[in-house]
Amino acid sequence: MLYLRFMARIKTDKNISRKDVIVTKAAILFREKGFKAASMRDLAEAVGVEAASLYNHIKSKTELLHELCFSVANRFLHKIDEIEAEPISAIEKVEKLLRFHINEMINHYEEVYVSDREWKHLADPYLSNFQNQRRIYRKRFAAIIEKGISNHEIKKIDAPTAVLIMLHAISGIESWHRSTQKISAEELEANMITILVGGLINK
Amino acid sequence: MLYLRFMARIKTDKNISRKDVIVTKAAILFREKGFKAASMRDLAEAVGVEAASLYNHIKSKTELLHELCFSVANRFLHKIDEIEAEPISAIEKVEKLLRFHINEMINHYEEVYVSDREWKHLADPYLSNFQNQRRIYRKRFAAIIEKGISNHEIKKIDAPTAVLIMLHAISGIESWHRSTQKISAEELEANMITILVGGLINK
DNA sequence: TAAAGCAACTAACACGTGTTAGCAAGTAGT
DNA sequence: ACTACTTGCTAACACGTGTTAGTTGCTTTA
Structure with missing residues (x-):
């Protein structure tokens, strides 16, 4: 034939x-x-x-989602490991973590966004696993902020609320990606740090 | 029978x-x-x-989405109409608007969340319509911030970026709703205002 | 109580979905 | 050139989807 x-x-x-x-x-x-x-x-x-x-090449549609979600989650976990170990002030740790989040969102937009918005569609046991990692990550982030509060570096606020604000604010970079008249990535980063860190610092 | x-x-x-x-x-x-x-x-x-x-009772599944998205959008548009007309400082306007957003997110969680996350699934002409309203709303919000900057009430920042941070930060209330050990709604509101407005104010 | 209209039901259709089976076509090693 | 392996194809299935048609039951009005 x-x-x-x-x-x-x-x-x-x-x-x-x-x-x-x-x-x-x-x-x-x-x-x-x-x-x-x-x-x-x-x-x-x-x-x-x-x-x-x-x-x-792949086993299933959901496998694609697993790969995306967990590769992103792992990058953040490694980074927070690294930062926790550094001998710097709490506010500097927060700033470093924020800058990492911002750059991830700028440079690996698609993956980070999907991991953030679509993880609900994971199936167990991946789902519970992912939710756990997420919970733990946020607790560690909150712990850094708590430390800053007890040091008087950071305002007296509810740390988990602060974390939630930071993380969600950063996900707003989505809108930046889609906007027609963008400021540069550097300016974006600088502005976000100014507002977010500025909102935390104690005077 | x-x-x-x-x-x-x-x-x-x-x-x-x-x-x-x-x-x-x-x-x-x-x-x-x-x-x-x-x-x-x-x-x-x-x-x-x-x-x-x-x-x-309904015409289609998407009609449900229209109703949800536009009822939420209209509430916000009416509110910004109201606030723009008030004889108060820019920073007070921003704070009022933020408080409104926060309370909407607390009290009409489901609708606001859906309007925010699922509008992509609207079909034209509703889709373009919604996107337009959204764009216009954000511009008006940004204009208030610009005014505050030229008054020296607010730090020199990129206003659209500030808007994007504010709006997304507030959508983080989603996580508050789901968390097991919540602080009270009043505390949540106070914390968010502290951080967000604190990040804007010029010293 | 009869008539009219609203609101529920069952049954079904047409379509899009993720996925599998089985086979053909390329690629690489001997 | 032969073989083994990888990677593509076509065809099809089983299932879940939004929605419509046609009918029965409930509520209200006259």
């Missing part, structure tokens, strides 16, 4: 597996449409392949 | 139409699961009725 049809292939450089290509495209799609609304056929089209072909 | 089956009815008090009951339950469901993931059969169960019966 003679076939002359053209068979697409997912392009890859060295060190980038075809699976990575798929995961990356998935992040873009999940951000645009939301996890539920993005179909495997949409994803296949973005990758340049038929839907069924994706399953040579 | 003799039928003895029980036919459920949606309970209503005076002034609350059956449609209102449906819309309210829809808000809860859309928040929990997301618009796409929440099915009409889920909604029917929450209301205590079969899925098809809902269509005696």
Whole structure:
């Protein structure tokens, strides 16, 4: 039998597996449409392949979500490990952590956004696992702020509330990404630090 | 023919139409699961009725989303109309607006949350309409802040960035709602105002 | 009590979904 | 050139979706 049809292939450089290509495209799609609304056929089209072909590289749609959520979560956990160990003031730790969050949100927009908004669609045991990590992370962040309060570096406020404000404020970078007339990334970072750290400092 | 089956009815008090009951339950469901993931059969169960019966009261699933999104948007637009007209300082205007946002998020959690997160699933022309209203609202908010900057009431910052931080920070009240050991609503409001307004004020 | 209208029901349709089976076509090693 | 492996394809399934048609039951009005 003679076939002359053209068979697409997912392009890859060295060190980038075809699976990575798929995961990356998935992040873009999940951000645009939301996890539920993005179909495997949409994803296949973005990758340049038929839907069924994706399953040579991944196990399921939710696996894509796991990968995205946990890779992001791990980056933040490693960073807070690092920062906690540094011999600097509480307010400096907060600032460092904020700058990391801001830069992650600027440079790895799609993944971070998806991890933040779409984790609800994870299935157990991944779901509980993710929620746990999240809870723990926030507690550690709050502990840094508490320390700053008892040092009188930081205003007397409810630390968990402060954490919640910081984290959500940063997720607002989403709007910056979409806006037509953006200020530069550096200016954005500087402005956010000014307002957020300025709101914490005790005079 | 003799039928003895029980036919459920949606309970209503005076002034609350059956449609209102449906819309309210829809808000809860859309928040929990997301618009796409929440099915009409889920909604029917929450209301205590079969899925098809809902269509005696509503036109479509998306109509529910329209109603939610625009009722919330209108409340905010009316409020900013009101505040703009008041003869008070810029920083007082910002504080009033923030307090309104915070209270809306506390007291009408489900609707506000859905309007904030799920508007992407609106269909044109509602979609463009909503986006426009949102854009305009933010510009008006930013204009108040700009005024405060030129008055030297507020730090020299990028006003649109400040707006973005404020609005997203407030959406963090979502986490407060879900947390097990909540501080009181009054404390929450006070803390948020302290941090956010504190971050704006010029010394 | 009869008539009219509202609000529920059952049944079903058309469609889009994630995923699998089985096979063809490329690629790499000998 | 032969073989083994990877990666693509087509076809199809089972299921869940929003929604409509047609009918029965309940409530209100005359």
